[in-house]
Every structure is written in structure tokens, then in C-alpha cells.
Amino acid sequence: MKLLFLVGHPAHVHLFRNAIAELRARGHSVWIAAIEKETTLRLLSVYGLDYTPVGKNVPTIAGKLLDLPLKDIRLVMLLSRIRPDLVVSTGSPYAAQASAALSIPHVAFSDTEIASGVIRLMLPFTDVVCTPSCFWLDLGSKHVRYRGYHELAYLHPNRFEANPDIFEAIDAVPSDRLIVVRFASWDSSHDLGARGVGSGLDGGLTSFVLQLEPYGRVLISSEREIPKSLRELELTIPLDRVHDLLAAATLYIGEGATMASEAGVLGTPWIFVSNEGRGYLNDQENRYGLGYHVASPEAALVRAKSLLGQDDLKSEWKAKRESLLRDKIDVTQFIVEFLERWPDGISHPTMIESHQG
Numbered sequence: 001m002k003l004l005f006l007v008g009h010p011a012h013v014h015l016f017r018n019a020i021a022e023l024r025a026r027g028h029s030v031w032i033a034a035i036e037k038e039t040t041l042r043l044l045s046v047y048g049l050d051y052t053p054v055g056k057n058v059p060t061i062a063g064k065l066l067d068l069p070l071k072d073i074r075l076v077m078l079l080s081r082i083r084p085d086l087v088v089s090t091g092s093p094y095a096a097q098a099s100a101a102l103s104i105p106h107v108a109f110s111d112t113e114i115a116s117g118v119i120r121l122m123l124p125f126t127d128v129v130c131t132p133s134c135f136w137l138d139l140g141s142k143h144v145r146y147r148g149y150h151e152l153a154y155l156h157p158n159r160f161e162a163n164p165d166i167f168e169a170i171d172a173v174p175s176d177r178l179i180v181v182r183f184a185s186w187d188s189s190h191d192l193g194a195r196g197v198g199s200g201l202d203g204g205l206t207s208f209v210l211q212l213e214p215y216g217r218v219l220i221s222s223e224r225e226i227p228k229s230l231r232e233l234e235l236t237i238p239l240d241r242v243h244d245l246l247a248a249a250t251l252y253i254g255e256g257a258t259m260a261s262e263a264g265v266l267g268t269p270w271i272f273v274s275n276e277g278r279g280y281l282n283d284q285e286n287r288y289g290l291g292y293h294v295a296s297p298e299a300a301l302v303r304a305k306s307l308l309g310q311d312d313l314k315s316e317w318k319a320k321r322e323s324l325l326r327d328k329i330d331v332t333q334f335i336v337e338f339l340e341r342w343p344d345g346i347s348h349p350t351m352i353e354s355h356q357g
Contacts (some may be wrong), residue, residue: 003339005218006075008035008057008091010239011258013043014154015090015109016334019171020049023339025116029129031082033075033095036224037240038185046240068121073095073311077229079104086342091129092149095266100114100125105343110211111150111334112257113137114276127250130338134283146334149280151261157244162247162266167211169237175217177308180246182254187222197273198299206230208297215308216250221259227231250313257281264290267314269307274301288324290317 003023005016020030032049034040037057044051058067063105075098079087084104089095091110095200097140099106103348104244105127110119123129126142133145154160167174183197183205206227212218220226220233221242242348245263246252252263254269260270264284270291277293284290294300307313 001340001342002082003028003029003086003088004033004084005080006033006035006054006087006092006095007040007044007051007169008090008092008222009037010039010043011046011150012090013040013049016153017047017049018127018154019335019339021335023312024198026336026340027082028340031078031079031084031293032088035071043239045239051073053121054078060260065163068094072316078103088339091115091118091122091126093118093125094123096125105323107339107342108347111135111278111280113279127343130334132280132283134279136279136282142340146280146329146331148331149261149265149283150331151258151265151280152328154328155262155265155334157325157334158330159332160243161225163241164248164281166237166241166244166248169241171216174248177250178245178248179212179216179218179304179308180249180252180254180259181212181218181223181251182221182256182259183226184255197300208301209233211301212253212304215305219245219249221254221298223254223256251307253300260291262289265321267315267317269317271300271303271307273297284324290318290320290324328354 005020007013024030033053033054034044034051035055035057036053055071058064071094075094079102087095087099087104087106088106091108095104099175106125107124108126108129111130123139128144129139130144132149133147135145171298190226197205206229209218209230218233219235220230221235230311243255245265246268247266249268251269252260255273257272260272261280261284263270272291272293275295281291281293285293292303294303307339
């Protein structure tokens with residue numbers, strides 16, 4: 001089988017990289033098309049994944065709409081040359097539209113309910129959309145649900161084991177209390193109207209970090225420029241070591257929903273600061289007690305100080321993680337088997353929770 005994967009964000013690289021490696025090992029031909037956004041291209045290179053660039057991220061909504069036809073054309077040209085049997089993305093409108101123009105099936109693996117504009121542009125041109133079972137929208141007859149999250153494609157125990165030498169890499173010891181803070185860029189299409197740490201708090205980001213510092217060592221991961229006073233706290237570790245750090249951390253707090261979910265499946269408490277939610281974070285919070293979604297930085301600090309006052313935090317969260325892993329699946333296995341059995345899907349009731357059809 002010939003497949004083309006489109007990735008447009010670092011999280012997409014992580015979602016698909018193990019599936020791509022496994023599909024290639026099974027004899028399938030796999031191509032990768034990439035949109036330049038943040039560290040996406042660097043991350044592809046770190047994992048030795050060859051790719052064809054097809055455009056750059058455009059930060060404004062108007063710019064994204066104007067750029068959409070250009071990305072469509074570039075992808076049509078690439079697909080015309082490769083002629084894959086399947087195109088796979090996380091729900092990209094241009095991947096869906098370019099595929100439809102050439103009558104090539106498009107399979108989407110989506111998990112972001114608030115990306116309503118993207119879904120509207122993608123769904124008519126897509127053959128099937130696979131989402132976590134906790135996805136709160138019903139996408140109709142094309143919708144397949146599975147018992148997992150995107151992050152379990154690369155952080156499931158079958159795929160990842162944290163390397164404890166991360167402490168040495170950041171000049172720390174295992175007894176240190178590490179607080180990972182994430183600031184988002186807010187330039188995705190689904191970020192319109194979203195607010196996080198930088199909203200409402202006197203002093204903004206600096207005040208937020210200063211109130212955390214008495215409770216542990218703060219390490220910052222930021223997609224946007226931060227005040228000079230905080231730059232010495234920015235992470236400088238290699239891109240492929242971030243998940244080792246999240247596994248070692250005492251707490252994750254920030255505006256990144258993906259990183260919050262990553263922390264949860266690794267057994268690290270998370271606090272997601274945003275006025276917009278996600279189904280997979282609701283699932284982690286309400287079913288497993290792994291984290292907390294709050295709408296303001298003030299509420300985040302109250303929750304953080306309460307958590308950081310507990311001595312047995314990591315052992316408690318380890319038990320919660322084990323409960324989650326008993327319920328969820330290896331999502332890379334799901335992706336590989338679903339694609340290999342196309343167009344029949346897969347018949348594993350332990351993997352597919354429900355199929356709307």
C-alpha cells in the first residue's frame with residue numbers, strides 16, 4: 001500500500017511517527033508532507049523522517065483562508081506525482097480537499113472539538129474520521145471512536161519508557177520538585193477567542209511564574225516570546241527529551257492541551273489554563289482524576305499551590321495512570337491496523353468503542 005501522511009504541528013509528528021515506522025517495516029510505501037510550524041520540521045529530522053515541505057503556517061485567520069488554495073495546489077501536485085492509495089492527516093482541510101480532487105481516500109485522526117471551522121472545511125471531503133471515544137461531537141456516519149488519546153500513540157508503555165538521565169541533563173536530582181510551565185502561541189485556527197495564563201493576572205507571565213517559584217524549580221516551554229526576566233528559565237533540552245522531562249516533573253501547568261494530556265498519561269499532575277476545553281482532558285480529569293482544567297491564571301495558581309503542598313503526589317498519580325492504562329489502547333496499533341485493513345476498518349471490539357453508522 002502507498003500512503004501519504006500530512007503533518008502540520010509537532011504533535012502530529014509524534015502521533016504518526018511510530019505508525020509510519022511500523023508501516024514501512026511491514027513493506028508499505030510511506031511519504032510525508034509537512035507544513036512548517038514551530039519545531040515540526042526539526043522534529044521530523046530528529047526522528048530521521050524524510051518529508052516534502054508543502055507550505056508554512058500562517059498565523060492569522062484571514063491569512064489561513066487566503067493560503068488554503070495554495071496549499072491545496074501544492075498537495076494536488078504532490079499527490080498527482082505519488083498517487084497514494086490513502087492520505088492520512090489529523091483533519092487537515094487541504095489534505096482532504098486535495099485528496100478529493102484526485103479521488104484518493106482521506107482518513108483523519110482528529111481530537112480537537114473546538115476546531116469547528118477546520119472540521120467544516122474537512123469533513124465533506126473526508127472518508128472517515130477517527131477520534132478518541134471521549135470526543136464530545138458526533139460527526140455522523142463517517143465517525144469512528146476508539147478507546148485512547150493521540151498521546152497514547154507515542155507515550156503508551158509499548159512505545160515509550162522514560163529515561164531518568166534527564167535529571168542530569170537539566171542539572172537536577174530526582175528529589176527536586178520540577179514545575180513545567182507551557183505558554184502557547186495562540187495562532188491556530190481553533191485559538192480564536194481563547195485565553196490562558198496571560199489573561200487577567202496583574203503582571204502577566206512574570207507574576208505567574210514568580211508565584212510558582214517558592215514551590216519548586218520552574219522550567220518554561222514557550223511558543224511565543226516571553227519577558228527577558230524569564231528567559232533563563234526556558235528549556236534548552238533536545239526536542240526528543242521533553243517527554244522524559246514531563247515524566248520526571250512534579251507538576252505541569254500551562255496553556256498547551258497536548259502537553260497536559262502527555263503529562264497525564266505519564267502520571268504527572270496537570271493544570272490546563274484556558275477558557276476552552278477538550279474532550280480528552282475532560283476524560284482524564286473526570287474519569288481518572290489526573291488533572292484540572294481551569295479558566296483563569298488565578299484559579300490555576302490556587303490549584304497548583306494545593307497540589308504542590310502534597311508529599312505523595314507522584315505515587316498517587318502513578319496509581320491513577322495505571323487505572324487509565326488498563327482502560328485504554330495502544331493507539332499506534334489502532335492506526336496501523338485501521339489503515340492496513342482499509343476500506344474495511346478493523347473488527348476489534350476491544351479497540352473500537354463505537355461506530356456511528
